[in-house]
Amino acid sequence: VKLRHVATSHDVGTILNAVAHQGQVEGGLIQALGQAMSEHLIVQDGLVVTAHLGEYKLPTIKDIPELTTVNVRARGRGPFDIKAISELTNAALPAAIANAVYDAVGVRLLDLPISAEAVFLGLQGRKLDASTT
Amino acid sequence: MRSVKIQVNGTAVLRDVADNRLLIDFLRIDLQLTGTKEGCSVGVCGACTVLFNGLPISSCLALVAHVDGGEVTTIEGLPDGERLHPVQQAFVTHGGYQCGICTPGQILAAKALLDANPRPTRAEIQHWMMGNLCRCTGYYKIIESIEAAAEASGK
Numbered sequence: 001v002k003l004r005h006v007a008t009s010h011d012v013g014t015i016l017n018a019v020a021h022q023g024q025v026e027g028g029l030i031q032a033l034g035q036a037m038s039e040h041l042i043v044q045d046g047l048v049v050t051a052h053l054g055e056y057k058l059p060t061i062k063d064i065p066e067l068t069t070v071n072v073r074a075r076g077r078g079p080f081d082i083k084a085i086s087e088l089t090n091a092a093l094p095a096a097i098a099n100a101v102y103d104a105v106g107v108r109l110l111d112l113p114i115s116a117e118a119v120f121l122g123l124q125g126r127k128l129d130a131s132t133t
Numbered sequence: 134m135r136s137v138k139i140q141v142n143g144t145a146v147l148r149d150v151a152d153n154r155l156l157i158d159f160l161r162i163d164l165q166l167t168g169t170k171e172g173c174s175v176g177v178c179g180a181c182t183v184l185f186n187g188l189p190i191s192s193c194l195a196l197v198a199h200v201d202g203g204e205v206t207t208i209e210g211l212p213d214g215e216r217l218h219p220v221q222q223a224f225v226t227h228g229g230y231q232c233g234i235c236t237p238g239q240i241l242a243a244k245a246l247l248d249a250n251p252r253p254t255r256a257e258i259q260h261w262m263m264g265n266l267c268r269c270t271g272y273y274k275i276i277e278s279i280e281a282a283a284e285a286s287g288k
Contacts (some may be wrong), residue, residue, distance in 0.1 A: 019228040023274055027231060030271030053173035053266065060263040061272040 001101060001114055003033060006093065007068040013076020013083035021085055025069055028089030034059045036094035037113050137201040141166070142210030150197045157181050157192040160207060168208035170234050172266070179265030182238035183207050189242045189264075208237035211244065220244050220282045229278030231269030239265050243279045252283055 008029060015021045038057040042050045050056045076083035094112055102108050107122030118128045139146050141164065150159060160166045160183070169192055172180030176194040183192045184206040185199075211218035220243050223229065230236040239262070246253060246261045253261070258279050267275060 019274070023228045023231060023270055026271030026273045027269045028271070031268070052175050052177075054175045054177045058266050058268065059272075060266060061275065062259045062263045064272050067273065 001037065001097070001116060001119060003037065003065040003097065005066045005068070006033075007070070008089060008092075009070040009072055010085065010089065011074045011083075012071045012085060013074065013078065014081040015071070016080070016082060022069065024085045024087070025089045026067065028087040029067070029093055030059050030064060031087065032090035032093035033063070033065070035090070035112055036097045037115075038063075040113050135198060135201075137197055139197070139200055139202070140204040142206060148197075152196070152198060154197045155193065156183070156190075156195040156197050156200060156205070159197045160192060160205075166207050166209050168237050170237060172234065172238075177264075177266070178235070179238045179242065180235050182241050182265065184241055184245055187245060187248060189238075189245045206241065208240060211240065218244065219285050220247065220279070223278040223282035223285060224275075227278040227281050228274040229270065235265060235267045235269075239267065239275055243275075243282065246279070247283055247286065251286060253279070255280070 006029060008025065010025065012021070034057075038059060040050065041048060041056065074083075075081060094114075097114055098109050101114060101119060105119065105123060107119055109118055109122060111118070111128070115128070121128050134149050135152055136147070136149050141160075146164065148159075148163065150163070154163075157169060157171055160169050161171070169183055170180045171193055172178035174193050176191045179189075179191065181191055181193040182189045184190075184204075185195070186203050187206075211221055217225070218240075220240050224236065224240055229239065242262055242265050246258065250257060250261075255276060258276055262272075262275065262279070
């Protein structure tokens with residue numbers, strides 16, 4: 001599964017700091033990319049066994065897709081018509097990727113991360129055992 | 134124990150250290166240069182990157198004995214007095230940092246890249262910088278910052 005392009009749109013108020021605002025959008029998206037596609041916190045018998053960053057794959061600077069951001073101006077509730085952006089941007093991407101996989105090959109995946117193994121087994125009508133991978 | 138002599142940020146440092154003293158502990162604890170950050174402690178995240186004879190290394194995996202006789206540059210060695218290094222200034226201007234833990238390592242790795250290759254392509258930046266993880270920025274603004282620093286240097 002390769003993510004080629006992400007288009008993201010946000011309902012924003014008055015943007016106070018354009019660089020920091022866009023930084024929040026991008027940071028949240030790449031956190032979502034990691035959660036959706038590579039980061040796997042393995043829990044066995046109630047214990048986290050993914051011990052360190054050598055075993056837990058964060059996206060690197062080479063893993064980021066092309067990005068289009070569209071800010072849609074709306075009224076904010078705060079002073080100067082502001083509203084939060086923060087990490088709201090990481091909410092939608094995992095579901096969007098799962099839907100794209102379903103659209104492409106008909107495999108409905110309900111667990112993250114969405115790996116090549118999960119798609120392969122899904123094509124055969126089988127399910128990945130999350131506790132052993 | 135062993136006696137070492139290391140140029141740290143241009144100043145000669147003479148110390149007696151244990152044979153197993155890690156470079157990161159030597160920098161942060163013995164020399165109080167706390168700009169170098171410890172992230173994963175296993176050499177995969179790049180937060181502890183320093184320059185050894187101009188090239189990036191993970192100070193969490195290097196012994197002080199490894200760098201004896203050489204030159205070590207940490208983030209404290211980059212500014213010229215009050216004036217930030219062009220790579221530091223580009224990270225500030227273009228939002229190449231958020232929480233800041235990976236930033237010293239990112240900036241030192243980027244400096245080493247630009248010293249070796251003053252006008253890298255985007256693909257070359259991504260290839261060189263992939264040993265430095267960042268949880269906050271999503272990397273887009275790190276690329277922008279490095280491109281801006283290359284532009285500003287005019288080489």
